[in-house]
Amino acid sequence: MSTLLETKTGSDLDGKTPTGPIEERWDRHRFELKLVNPANRRRYRVIMVGSGLAGASAAASLGELGYHVDCFCYQDSPRRAHSIAAQGGINAAKNYRNDGDSIYRLFYDTVKGGDFRAREANVYRLAQISVEIIDQCVAQGVPFAREYGGLLDTRSFGGAQVSRTFYARGQTGQQLLLGAYQAMERQIGLGTVAMYPRHEMLELIVADGRARGIVTRDMVTGEIEAHMGDAVVLATGGYGNVFYLSTNAKGCNTTAIWRAHRKGAFFANPCFTQIHPTCIPVTGDHQSKLTLMSESLRNDGRVWVPKKMGDSRPPEQIPEAERDYFLERKYPSFGNLVPRDVASRAAKEACDQGRGVGPGGRGVYLDFAEAIARLGAGAIKERYGNLFDMYERITAENPYEAPMRIYPAVHYTMGGLWVDYDLMSTVPGLFVTGEANFSDHGANRLGASALMQGLADGYFILPYTLADYLAQVGPQPTDGNLAGVTEAMAEVGARVERLLAIDGDRTADSFHRELGQIMWDHCGMARNEAGLRKALDRIPELRDEFWRNLKVSGTNEELNPALEKAGRVADFLELAELTCIDALHRGESSGGHFREESQTPEGEARRDDEHFSYVAGWEFTGVLSEPVLHKEPLAFEYVHPSQRSYK
Amino acid sequence: MREDRAVTAATRSPPASGPAAPVLLPGTSVARKQLVAITGVVGVLYVLVHMLGNLHAFQGPRQLNHYGEYLRTIGEPLLPRSMLLWIARIVLLTAVTIHIGLTAQLALRSRAARPVRYVHPGVVQASYASRTMRWGGLALLGFIVFHLMDLSWGVHPHFVRGDVYHNAVTGFRRWPVTAVYLAAMAALGLHLYHGTWSVFQTLGVNRPRWDRAIHRGALTLALIVGLGFSTVPVAVLVHLVK
């Protein structure tokens, strides 16, 4: 992929969204989907890659229906998937608080929050299903927070004006994942689901134009294996680790979706990455990951920096009059609860002005003094105790006494493999769910919506849409003698050999750090053409060096963390380039993608609906050739696009 | 793919677990522990009665020997002489056998559960009592044999059958014997302290709000029994009891 001057554009994409009144689309579509006879279901084998909320919920549900599912994860147990780290909560339009919430309002908020870059029909379906998700999770025994009357408690989250977020302390993701995991373990006990932990998918097998299986590496023995099925589902999460430092788990990677992309699945909106405003700042070069502090902290914490540049006094010595509560000042109606992208950019802006706090000046205060004075330390402990403890453990500072220091960090990727309304990618038989697909969050995801989407896809959408596909193609032979299998296995083997043979003098981690720095500097919270072009020059150079100068010790035939890491970094080095190409081509600011060339006179993001009201689906044409852009035009029939305003 | 997979698989029961080790008594490790706890309760009741009985020594030879004789005659004439004593002995022997047998079996299991030991062992909070249950228990078994030989079966050099008081006094005059008794009572105290709390825990009677009280109760019981038993030999040694 050489530096891009003009985007090569191919035919438009069709999301195959149903038409008619939006409230009826999913119902009607479900009726139109074909069913698989219960007695025939066991003759189908589904390959499920990933065991997080989207993967485990789908594996369990498909197992319950009677399909055979082979589920793969790179961790030692499906319960480790990174969904487990989600803290805040899960949205659902239950309107238990009688505060004016409705399916339509959740739909509206999500489309608007996504800055009008998501498909209306998908989002409406998500809002509809949100209600069933809570029912399902409660039945599984997810210990959601309760009120004294025994009914479910909810809170307002991430700037929503209604309390629609259900939560289990600060561990909602953990509890939802354990619910899905337990449902899946039940199916494993019953024999409908087979689990393959410590197996990493390294290639997609496409035969006769359909996704038919995957090639995995057994991470303990190094064995390269082909696993065949009637359909493949990728539920492998996001690619935020392309920035090296992110709130993602260390193992999160892009390999599964990137390999699928190379085999024909279009990659949609890779530049839509979410930078979360409330993370613990970087302390030094050794930093291996960033830790998120739940957004719920902004419900009671006030964000500020000193008014003066370079003010190095400790926070308690800075008088009120010399503090700039910049979110409250700039956005009086939403204050500290503005959406994530807005809060992150405002923090960056304050630090860029030299008013940042803490080491390196990359931090802003999140102050609970006022809330503690108003509600008492006990109430604050009740709400955020575990988060405060975590903060103290990491920083050795006590947030009950001194304000927390926070800084934005990469957190979630709205982009992902392009899928149609049925969650199927451009490769027939390849379905993509959860964060790995691009579908529902547009250019910016609202808080507590990721868990909702992962579970909606897995519990309530995929079981229908996958059945429709399976019913259409019928059971396929799974003997592994198909065309494409040997080649795919050979490709994987050759790649592993190549990584081991370079024997240079830089570790995969050092390449990853450098790549992350390039991405953060030029494709981070604010992007411009010059910076992106610089990144597009640097990334291919770094990739060249990687393939010339990488050092991987050990062999393939053993558990080899250095080898695992190298393979993932190799794919990040390709994805990074596509991300920058996408960011460069999208000359507007929308959601998490802020182009400095496209802002209002007050410095707010300016969306360009005339030119960019589409999903950008990228077709892979080779590492050294330009990707082809396929647009899926977006139509807004219900929520009229407007400039987001949180003032 | 398995052909027997039913569509309504959800109604099937969970699969059986792997093969269990051969057992003295059937049941899970938890059920076996519960039997250890119940037999432990029998032991606790016994030592408590025994200890209280011993205190008759302070009332002099007549009272103690009378108490010894009384134990043989309980229930007469409805029951034959020594009947109840024998029943108690059989219950006790059975309880002790089950207690030790199951513990031995569980201990072997625990040994097998960690085939490779730590190079650097460490302890965070475990009490000395809790960590010495097995060796302490084994020492107590050795002591019981010694004690029976010494004061019941008459291996004792000045033994006079039926004269409990004489046997005790002449026995405890020898300081090494007293030292063994006192050491054994320390072991018994430790065993009772962890054992008594464990009974509540293992039988599932314990609740968070009772935990402290049970711990204190166990400590009190252990002290009463251990010190109670120790008074007689110490009193003999310092000539309070002659």
Next chain:
Amino acid sequence: MNLTLDVWRQRHAGDQGRIVRYQAGGISPDMSFLEMLDVVNEGLILGGDEPIAFDHDCREGICGMCGFMINGIAHGPERATTVCQLHMRHFRDGDSLTIEPWRAGAFPVVRDLIVDRSAFDRIIAAGGFISASTGSAPEANNIAVPKQDADSAMDAAACIGCGACVAACPNASAMLFTAAKVVHLGVLPQGQPERKGRVKAMVETMDGLGFGHCTNIGECAAVCPKEIGMDTIAFLNRDLARSAVLTGNGRA
């Protein structure tokens, strides 16, 4: 900071294994323990040696993947802290640390500090769930759960399945892990229908997998990063006793 590390190295399950000494230099007190090992590993890779293999993922103390013994204590010296959240400021310059994998027959070593904890998954598969197939759930607020019960369930459900309890237990028992799930599901109304069968199936599976039994020593709870207490074990014991004594439905 400079540290001396004695680390268990074992190439694969069948390998003998041995302690190997490494010097870790230039360690910042702000590093986490795993970041310290990252530094050591970078050096090892560049020297052509194989890095010390250890399990880790989220590095924020919730996934439960990391964990090993530091000087004989599971997850190291800090209370309620996984090794990924343990920072080097809790050690002193010049300290000597022995790092070993969890030791239990049911957790065979895979490589170096990595052990196979799939036994935990099998205990869950034996009954650590509520059978509520997708789609069959009633409206969520039809099931009222007293706040106190929901809180107790959450306390137990906080278990991250790291295996420290097994590692710290002198009997290598999995009682705390098993009990945490028995309590989580057993205090909720949704969990009642299967309550009796669940505890039996889970304990039988636990026994069958070769874990030891509980002797109420309490080391498990003392090292648990989520501070799950011994009371959960009493709950399990109670449920198991009742399941043996009572017949009828699962309501124990």
